[in-house]
Amino acid sequence: MPLPDGLVTSSNTAGPPARQQTANLADILERVLDKGIVIAGDIRVNLLDIELLTIKIRLLIASVDKAREIGIDWWERDPSLSSKQRDLAGENKALRERIEALEAAAPAELDGARSRTAETDR
Amino acid sequence: MTGAPLCYVYAIVDAPPHHLEVCPGVDGAAVTTVERGELAAVVSLVDRDRFGAESLRAKLEDLDWLEQTARAHHQVIDTIARQIPVAPLRMATILWDERGVAELLQANRPEFTEVLERVRGREEWGVKAYAVPVGPPDAPPGPAESAGGPGTTYLMRKRGQRDRARQAVQTGADLARQLHEVLTGHSVAARVYPPQDPRLSGRTEPMALNAAYLVAAADAESLRAAAARFDSPGLRVELTGPWAPYSFAEVSQP
Numbered sequence A: 001m002p003l004p005d006g007l008v009t010s011s012n013t014a015g016p017p018a019r020q021q022t023a024n025l026a027d028i029l030e031r032v033l034d035k036g037i038v039i040a041g042d043i044r045v046n047l048l049d050i051e052l053l054t055i056k057i058r059l060l061i062a063s064v065d066k067a068r069e070i071g072i073d074w075w076e077r078d079p080s081l082s083s084k085q086r087d088l089a090g091e092n093k094a095l096r097e098r099i100e101a102l103e104a105a106a107p108a109e110l111d112g113a114r115s116r117t118a119e120t121d122r
Numbered sequence B: 001m002t003g004a005p006l007c008y009v010y011a012i013v014d015a016p017p018h019h020l021e022v023c024p025g026v027d028g029a030a031v032t033t034v035e036r037g038e039l040a041a042v043v044s045l046v047d048r049d050r051f052g053a054e055s056l057r058a059k060l061e062d063l064d065w066l067e068q069t070a071r072a073h074h075q076v077i078d079t080i081a082r083q084i085p086v087a088p089l090r091m092a093t094i095l096w097d098e099r100g101v102a103e104l105l106q107a108n109r110p111e112f113t114e115v116l117e118r119v120r121g122r123e124e125w126g127v128k129a130y131a132v133p134v135g136p137p138d139a140p141p142g143p144a145e146s147a148g149g150p151g152t153t154y155l156m157r158k159r160g161q162r163d164r165a166r167q168a169v170q171t172g173a174d175l176a177r178q179l180h181e182v183l184t185g186h187s188v189a190a191r192v193y194p195p196q197d198p199r200l201s202g203r204t205e206p207m208a209l210n211a212a213y214l215v216a217a218a219d220a221e222s223l224r225a226a227a228a229r230f231d232s233p234g235l236r237v238e239l240t241g242p243w244a245p246y247s248f249a250e251v252s253q254p
Helices: A016-022 A025-032 A055-061 A064-069 A084-105 A107-121 B053-059 B063-081 B098-107 B109-119 B149-185 B217-230
Strands: B006-014 B031-036 B039-046 B122-131 B189-192 B207-216 B235-243
Touching: A025 B063, B006 B031, B006 B063, B006 B098, B006 B109, B031 B098, B039 B063, B039 B098, B039 B109, B053 B063, B063 B235, B098 B109, B122 B149, B122 B217, B149 B189, B149 B207, B149 B217, B149 B235, B207 B217, B217 B235
Parallel strands: none
Antiparallel strands: B006 B039, B031 B039, B122 B207, B122 B235, B189 B207
């Protein structure tokens, strides 16, 4: 199949053997370490979450801070692109804000709860 | 003490996987399948001492081991992907025994089936784009710039280079965003990865796009052509694939 002019294409499509040899390690790692179905539960050998174990590798693969520094950060603002980690961070933030809002809105009630606790302790 | 071997699981496929050709798996082990109902898991037995939790934890920090294992894992999945639909599992998914594998198939039947349906007849393509500074890299200083003596001229020239580089990145990022929108239009689904470090990409230019697209096999050519239209001196576009649908093998949470 003729390639369009100028487009750099890995020889992945050339045939089975070439496809194996030319797949870039970084491309493979970001897929096999970060993607694919995750199995949990006790049928699995008890291994810490692979994400924690491969922090060093992630640092090598992703230079997110560098990208942000030079202004390439648009994927972060696209909700469909956010990773689980960012979702968790966002969720944590939302929960913290909600707690603060609740505490601000109902200080009397909370104080009441505290004094009731104090009475029980006595 | 060496106990019974463990079961390394690579991927889920439709059962029965007729005439499936496989290659050796991690640690050179023979790859086989475990079937349950309409699903089969692609597995190989691995040594309990080398692939137990403790040993694995230490080895994941060893880049050479990691590369070998990642490539072996990938090769098994890639070989299968060229023959039948495949739902890849995260690397180093290791179960205690074959009975566990059968339980896994049984317990996750709806989720695995959903992933297989999503990727059936489709392929993953990777696209990376680099923002390249264009124009004369070292334009001669104008009269105003030369007025301040050699030191000022030097600084002005440096600033010019820096500004051009920054502008290239901005233009590259804008083009990359458009590229992503266009490619998404040719795809069933899209995922964007963080840019790769230059040490791994092997290129010094900033990576403005690192994404994966799930496309119907019949649409792969139009995706390729669309990517090619964006390839320009200011934005180098690189296409890889077809990949097994790693980036789209997600199970929706119950």
